[in-house]
Amino acid sequence: MGFFDRTHAEPNVKRETQKVKRETINKKTAKELPIVSPFTVHRSHKSPDKFHDECAVFGIYGHKEAANLTYLGLYALQHRGQEASGIVSGDGEQFYVHKGKGLVADIYNPQALDQLLGSMAIGHNRYSTAGGNDLKNVQPFSVNFAFGNLALAHNGNLINAQVLRHELEAYGAIFQSTSDSEVIIHLIAHSRADTLLARIIDALSQVRGAFSIVLQTDEGIIAVRDPHGFRPLCLGRLGNTYLVASETCAFDLLGAEIVREIEPGELVVLSDKGVTSYKPFAPASPAMCVFEYVYFARPDSKIFGANAVYSTRKALGRQLAKESSVPADIVIPVPDSGVPASLGYAEGAGIPFELGLIRNHYVGRTFIEPEQSIRHFGVKVKLNAVPEVLEGKRVIVVDDSLVRGTTSRKIVKMLRNAGAKEVHMRISSPPIISPCFYGIDTPTKKELIASSHTTEEIRKYITADSLAYLSLDGMLNASPGTPSQYCNACFTERYPIPLTRAEEWQLGLFEPSI
């Protein structure tokens, strides 16, 4: 009897106490636990002048504290999505769900986690576009169908989701959300394959785009990465327990060790049998997102073949110094994301590193904005200049990316007001000229300042004394591995998966997944 052929899962962790607990919960509530946390506070840390990440996924099988560890994993992965979060746990017979809007720390509490029974769990942190932060779109999605319980958490974006959705609706599918990820659930349900595993493979063979997915069934956890490998997905171990996460920083918090990366096109099953690996998809050219190194991933993570993000970011800064050195007294970062590149720049240029801007880490959307009379209030809430560092200095300020240019303009003014004699802006990635279709929330092409303006025009706009970007070759050569293994479409418009006309149309309508 093969995996997922069974109608009931074999227990691998004693379920007796959980059964008693479950009966108590069932008396009190319906099968699905309350979906909205009473502790939800709506806050956002979004910057209008950055690309926005995407999502985080996490999964664990065979641990009596599965839900608690998933909560901690999501806590460590908060940077990948701050609008909503959800956990679905399972005990082999029943799933337990808790979701809410806001930050991980706001959504879960000990009582909620205590009701997430079972020795397996998956979790998801969501970032959503404006207007798309509806509770119905909060993942993991969970359903009960002919093959038992199934839950799904997705990081990425499916470029043919709308086309598939229309086809599925023509066959009678009723969608509960506007997320592209739900298409996968329907494709699994509609598949004619014999086993659940074969149905999942059949479904994922039909979607195009980026996916790092974690699924939970009554019998185990399945982690899958698309054949191009756009988004990271890692396998870890905690004693005898296996877990998967978008980034390794989640393992560090749990004291788990990194086993390896889930390879592009690989499907891994975590079950009573340990870890089973499959390669069910046709191979494709690698297209790992180079922006994960530039900005998205946490600097203490290791991604794309266990390469350290921190040292790669520093290497980008060193390369930038090599390409665009300018006489200056100090190098300062735009905190926090610009810090490693700035350290690399200072090292490469032999110029002292200083902290000329201080970030307030506790900014949310909960503050009340004053009248227009306070100039540059938005950026001042987050960043403040340090006059004793900047006074009379020629300053090189390093940021990881420049999207619209509005924040850079405010930063330059803030530095000058604090006494900087010269301000030279350096960006540790090339000019962004095109949107991303693979799971990153980006402004439209016309909102990307570099899509329609030269570097000199942008320099004038941000009012810097000089502006320089890292070259494309410089970025790719400073990143680990070979340049051809990375997607760089937002810098080059060379998309690894070309869009059909129908897909171009759908991307305007379908809410990007994350």
Ligand code: SF4
């Ligand atoms: S287009 Fe840019 S952000 Fe999107 S996957 Fe490619 S490199 Fe990453």
